[in-house]
Amino acid sequence: MHIKKQRLLTPGPTPLLPSALHAMMGSDIHHRTEDFRNLYKQVLADLKAVLGTANEVLVLVSSGSGGLEAATQNFFSPGDEVLVCSAGKFGERWVEIMKAWGMKATVLTAPYGDAVSPQAVEQALAQNPSIKGVFVQASETSTGTQHDVKAMGAAVKKTNAIFVVDAITGIGTMPLDIDGWGLDIVVGGSQKAFMIPPGLAFLSISPKAWALADSAKSPRFYFDLKKERKNAQSGESAWTPNTALLLALAEALKYIKALGMDKLVENAQLLARATREAVEALGLQVFSSSPGSSVTAVRPPAGMDSGVIIKEFRNRFNAIITNGQGSMKGQIFRFAHLGFFDFHDLFAVIAELEIILAAHGHPVRFGSGVAAVQNVYADVALPKETLAVS
Ligand SMILES: *Cc1c(COP(=O)(O)O)cnc(C)c1O
Numbered sequence: 001m002h003i004k005k006q007r008l009l010t011p012g013p014t015p016l017l018p019s020a021l022h023a024m025m026g027s028d029i030h031h032r033t034e035d036f037r038n039l040y041k042q043v044l045a046d047l048k049a050v051l052g053t054a055n056e057v058l059v060l061v062s063s064g065s066g067g068l069e070a071a072t073q074n075f076f077s078p079g080d081e082v083l084v085c086s087a088g089k090f091g092e093r094w095v096e097i098m099k100a101w102g103m104k105a106t107v108l109t110a111p112y113g114d115a116v117s118p119q120a121v122e123q124a125l126a127q128n129p130s131i132k133g134v135f136v137q138a139s140e141t142s143t144g145t146q147h148d149v150k151a152m153g154a155a156v157k158k159t160n161a162i163f164v165v166d167a168i169t170g171i172g173t174m175p176l177d178i179d180g181w182g183l184d185i186v187v188g189g190s191q192k193a194f195m196i197p198p199g200l201a202f203l204s205i206s207p208k209a210w211a212l213a214d215s216a217k218s219p220r221f222y223f224d225l226k227k228e229r230k231n232a233q234s235g236e237s238a239w240t241p242n243t244a245l246l247l248a249l250a251e252a253l254k255y256i257k258a259l260g261m262d263k264l265v266e267n268a269q270l271l272a273r274a275t276r277e278a279v280e281a282l283g284l285q286v287f288s289s290s291p292g293s294s295v296t297a298v299r300p301p302a303g304m305d306s307g308v309i310i311k312e313f314r315n316r317f318n319a320i321i322t323n324g325q326g327s328m329k330g331q332i333f334r335f336a337h338l339g340f341f342d343f344h345d346l347f348a349v350i351a352e353l354e355i356i357l358a359a360h361g362h363p364v365r366f367g368s369g370v371a372a373v374q375n376v377y378a379d380v381a382l383p384k385e386t387l388a389v390s
Helices: 020-027 034-051 064-073 089-100 119-125 149-157 207-213 223-231 243-259 263-281 306-317 343-359 368-389
Strands: 056-061 081-086 104-109 134-138 162-166 185-189 200-205 297-300 333-336
Touching: 020 243, 034 056, 034 200, 034 243, 056 064, 056 223, 056 243, 064 162, 064 185, 064 200, 081 089, 081 119, 089 104, 089 134, 089 306, 104 119, 104 200, 104 297, 119 134, 119 149, 134 149, 162 207, 200 243, 243 263, 263 297, 263 368, 306 333, 306 343, 343 368
Parallel strands: 081 104, 081 134, 134 162, 162 185
Antiparallel strands: 056 200, 185 200, 297 333
C-alpha cells in the first residue's frame, strides 16, 4: 500500500493558491456594505494592474464562456459581419456564439494543432471592410497552440473593427500588451492562471470597443456591461456578486502582484519548455506546431490511446490530467503549466509518465525525461536564483 494524494493538474480548474482558498471562508459579508465596496474596488484596481492596462476592467459571475458571450452581445448587433479565427474547440465556441447571436461570421480555420496566421487576418480584413470585429483565442487550450495576437492586433488596429481576444488561458502564460497591441476586449477566467476556483469572468474593454457598444442592438439583461460599468464606479456589482470568489481573487491578485505578472508568465514558459524537452527525450511528439505555455499537448506512442495514459495517471498516482477534447479525444494528452504549478510538480509528472509508458511496453530509460527537466532547471532557473541572492 502507498498513499496517493489527489493532484489536480488540468488547464482549468488549476491548483488553488492556499491563501486564496482560505480567504473564501470570510464570505459572510453583505455586498451592499462599505467592507464589500472596499474589496471590490481593490479587486478591480489590482486586476487592471496585473493585466497592465489602462482600459476599464469588469468582473462577471460566470465561467469564462459567459465573458465570451458578454463580449459579443454588448458590442454587436444581429447581422453584423465578423471574422473568427478558429484553431480548435474554443475557436469553434466563438463560431457557435456568433451563430447564437445571429452574426455573419467569416471563419478562418486552422487544422487542430496549427495557428491561424496574422497575414490571413490582414487579408480577410482588406477584402471585407464591413467587418466589425475579429475574434481569436490567444491560447487555444484544446490543442496547446498559441496565436500571434500582437501581429493580429496590428492588422485590426488599422481598421474600424475591434479585436476581441479570448485570453482565458493566455493571461499569465504569454506576454499580452493589451493597450500597446490593440487588444480591445480581453476575456479572462478565474479557474486558469488566477489560481482560484471557477465562477468569475473578467473583461478589459478599450474606448474603441465602448464606442461600438453605443450602437449595438443585441438584446441583453443580465450581462449588461454598461450597467456593470456604472455600478463598478461606486464599488458595487450590478447583481449579487460571488463574494467568496472575490475574496479568493483579492488574495490571488496580491500574490501575483508580489510575484510580478512577467514572472508568472516566465514560470509557465519555463515549465512548458521543460515539458517539451522531456517528452521529446522520451521519444514522444508535442502536438502543436505553435506551442504555447498554458498547456502542452502530447501525442501518445503510436497505436496507444491517450485515454490509457490519463487513466493510468489517475489510478496509479491519483493525478488528474486531461485528454484531447471532441475529435482529439484519444489522440493527445495535456500537461498544464498555467498558474500555481512549479518544478516540483513537473519532476513528479514526468517521472510518472516514464513509469506509465514503460508499463505499456514503450521503451523507456528511467530518468531520461526527468533529466531533461533537470537540465532546463539547471540551465535557466539555477543561475537566475543565484543572481537573485547575490
Ligand atoms: C477554459 C476556457 C474557456 C472557458 O470555459 P468555461 O468552461 O466557460 O470556463 C474559454 N476559452 C478557453 C481558451 C479556455 O481555455
